[in-house]
């Protein structure tokens with residue numbers, strides 16, 4: 155039997171399982187899929203597509219602003235990201251403009267070190283790859299020029315290096331950048347091109363989201379050092395390496411810390427007796443399984459899984475919590491709430507759960 159069973163492997167579920175485990179609870183994570191994180195850019199917005207500050211966001215999610223609580227959740231997230239060597243910059247006090255793969259500015263709150271705010275003036279170089287059809291440097295330049303009229307913008311295209319049977323994605327090139335030989339070749343070619351094409355001092359070099367996957371920290375460091383200039387990724391259509399790195403980093407950290415994963419497992423029923431959940435039924439590979447636990451956290455997207463699966467809403471359950479749920483009537487840009495809500499909800503829910511378990515006979519310390 156587990157102390158805590160987390161359902162969902164999106165950003166909320168992964169963070170929740172890691173935090174529950176940090177509280178000393180024997181934790182399982184059950185999920186039928188990977189969630190929305192892999193479709194995202196991997197940066198943490200209040201509301202994707204909208205420059206919302208804390209106050210506007212809080213109104214959207216019906217959250218009474220407790221800046222200390224939110225700051226503490228952000229601290230936990232940033233501490234964790236340092237630990238998994240994927241540090242996140244940014245603060246609650248201001249949103250910063252990052253560049254998207256379409257050349258538009260995207261205002262965000264927390265972002266990985268591989269991304270940098272776009273300056274208002276100076277000189278930037280946008281680097282594209284012939285085989286990458288969903289990142290077109292000239293198109294990015296045209297849109298960025300409208301947003302940043304005082305910026306000098308250069309474009310460079312690197313020639314096709316491999317012939318492929320399918321369209322190449324940013325993630326394909328990111329994996330190639332993990333290879334030291336390929337990386338060195340590419341960076342020396344780029345250095346020559348930048349010196350030849352740009353006669354001004356370059357302040358920022360923009361890449362699609364390709365700065366490595368498994369060797370990301372090395373790729374980022376070597377790229378900035380070889381080009382002697384800050385670099386940024388401009389994530390575009392999914393999949394983005396920035397999101398994949400975050401997903402894989404959290405998942406591997408959870409597994410290494412001892413969280414037990416039940417993947418491809420759909421929760422099809424809850425065993426509820428009186429005011430407690432005793433277990434869940436799952437379907438995996440055509441077989442039914444029972445997973446028992448002392449506490450359950452649903453991180454299944456914006457709806458309560460108990461309500462979705464059992465068709466009833468229960469507010470009286472002593473050992474069941476929802477993380478990342480918000481009411482249907484909340485009006486959201488594109489129907490999405492950003493990663494900041496997952497950061498808040500995972501920290502907040504695990505803290506509430508731990509406090510509640512400590513006060514009961516199912517306390518983690520008594521297990």
Ligand SMILES: Cc1cc2nc3c(=O)[nH]c(=O)nc-3n(C[C@H](O)[C@H](O)[C@H](O)COP(=O)(O)OP(=O)(O)OC[C@H]3O[C@@H](n4cnc5c(N)ncnc54)[C@H](O)[C@@H]3O)c2cc1C
Nearest residue numbers: 162163164165166186187189190194199421454478492493
């Ligand atoms: C295209 C797109 C782009 C986005 N871009 C950004 C961005 O740039 N910045 C930003 O901040 N936010 C962005 N978001 C939003 C952000 O990704 C999500 O808000 C966040 O990831 C929500 O995570 P979650 O874990 O709460 O939910 P989800 O990601 O929906 O995860 C739910 C999990 O529950 C599992 N699940 C559901 N039902 C069951 C069941 N019955 N049994 C077992 N498992 C179940 C799912 O498989 C999944 O693993 C984007 C979202 C989308 C769709």
